[in-house]
Amino acid sequence: MVDSAPPLDELERLHTALDITNTLISAVSATDPVRALASRISTICRGTAIIYDFEGSVVASTGEAPTQLIWNEVAATNRREISIEIGRWYVRTRRVALRDGVHVIAIASRAEDTLDQIGELLLDTSERLLGAVHGIQYGATQRDRRDNEQLIATLHDGVLPAREHRFWSRLAQFRFPAYAPIRALELAPLTGGSATDAHLSGLIGRARSEGLPFLTMLRRADMDSPATIAALIPESEASAQWMALTSRDFLLGASAPSSALSAVPECVREAETALGIARQWGGAAGIPSEIGPVLIDRIDLSTWLLSHVDARQLRERIERTLAQIASPQLRETLITYLAAEQNVTRTAEALFVHPNTIRYRLTRIEEALGEPVTSPFALANVILAMHPELIGRSAELRRGEP
Numbered sequence: 001m002v003d004s005a006p007p008l009d010e011l012e013r014l015h016t017a018l019d020i021t022n023t024l025i026s027a028v029s030a031t032d033p034v035r036a037l038a039s040r041i042s043t044i045c046r047g048t049a050i051i052y053d054f055e056g057s058v059v060a061s062t063g064e065a066p067t068q069l070i071w072n073e074v075a076a077t078n079r080r081e082i083s084i085e086i087g088r089w090y091v092r093t094r095r096v097a098l099r100d101g102v103h104v105i106a107i108a109s110r111a112e113d114t115l116d117q118i119g120e121l122l123l124d125t126s127e128r129l130l131g132a133v134h135g136i137q138y139g140a141t142q143r144d145r146r147d148n149e150q151l152i153a154t155l156h157d158g159v160l161p162a163r164e165h166r167f168w169s170r171l172a173q174f175r176f177p178a179y180a181p182i183r184a185l186e187l188a189p190l191t192g193g194s195a196t197d198a199h200l201s202g203l204i205g206r207a208r209s210e211g212l213p214f215l216t217m218l219r220r221a222d223m224d225s226p227a228t229i230a231a232l233i234p235e236s237e238a239s240a241q242w243m244a245l246t247s248r249d250f251l252l253g254a255s256a257p258s259s260a261l262s263a264v265p266e267c268v269r270e271a272e273t274a275l276g277i278a279r280q281w282g283g284a285a286g287i288p289s290e291i292g293p294v295l296i297d298r299i300d301l302s303t304w305l306l307s308h309v310d311a312r313q314l315r316e317r318i319e320r321t322l323a324q325i326a327s328p329q330l331r332e333t334l335i336t337y338l339a340a341e342q343n344v345t346r347t348a349e350a351l352f353v354h355p356n357t358i359r360y361r362l363t364r365i366e367e368a369l370g371e372p373v374t375s376p377f378a379l380a381n382v383i384l385a386m387h388p389e390l391i392g393r394s395a396e397l398r399r400g401e402p
Helices: 008-029 033-045 067-075 112-157 161-172 197-209 237-246 261-284 301-307 311-322 328-339 344-351 355-369 376-385 387-400
Strands: 048-052 058-062 081-086 089-098 101-109 182-189 215-219 228-234 250-254
Touching: 008 112, 033 048, 033 058, 033 101, 033 112, 048 067, 067 081, 067 089, 067 101, 081 112, 089 112, 101 112, 112 161, 112 215, 112 228, 112 261, 161 261, 182 197, 182 237, 182 261, 197 215, 197 228, 197 237, 228 237, 228 261, 237 250, 250 261, 261 301, 261 387, 301 376, 301 387, 311 376, 328 344, 328 355, 328 376, 328 387, 344 355, 376 387
Parallel strands: none
Antiparallel strands: 048 058, 048 101, 081 089, 089 101, 182 228, 182 250, 215 228
């Protein structure tokens, strides 16, 4: 008995499925496979293809359908698939579980018959290919991250000057300009506590989106200290902008730029010192996110000197220097007066008192110190003793300026 041939409509369906699969699978080899996949989907459905992330941001989109209106419908339901009409558009969507969270594929066409005929097949194939693309990208990202961490750890340990050229060639793989100056960074969360892998992943993603060469890893200075994030970045205007943006979420200390890879361990120590300064300033500031990145080569002499003194001995000296000014009110007045560039009127406005009240308090401070506050030696001592608080108060006064 001879088997009968498949029905004609079944052959047509198989032929259509094969055409769709071949068209979509070619996106995997594209430079940006997710965008290429969206483009091919829109071509097949003769309309629009949109890929959303789990927060509703558009990862890739091609076509003219209303992306926000479609997402509003998706967000309003927990169903895996929906089929809706929005204006003149017929829309079908599907939620897809990926490693980095749920994504949504949406296809839209003005021809309802098109989605009825190939909509399910198109979504099935697109779901499998999107999963494959993310799997490939995830594997590549993990390999890059391992290589990244191994390289920065080696540079932190120190390399011989004679071997620097080998490491510059490895840095070139991460798009660092050859023999250009780099900065070492140390970052800690503004909220306190240890840095986490989630913090690290966020910084990697931010650097990648800005096209910034970036080596990074989690590290601890010792077993008892909280984890921080160590990084190396090239010295550039783009890096400066990235550091300014990042310091809104992290305390950030940076070394002086250096083009000698053998000097990276010293740069790391400078970055640790700069992070310590950032912690002091952040603790004294009303809004730590506004202190900005602390660059060790751009801090003033007073800050540099204080950062190189034993912390316990420094606290004892500060307490001894300020012992004569026991009143919290007088200390606040003195800090504000210095932050206001010794302007009585500005100090009075900041403290919401009459200028004569400030003059009276300054007289009491001079009596406690035993010398005028205008004396350069008296000023030097109280500025050093109150330096972190002075930095924080100065930032507050700048925020209050029109």
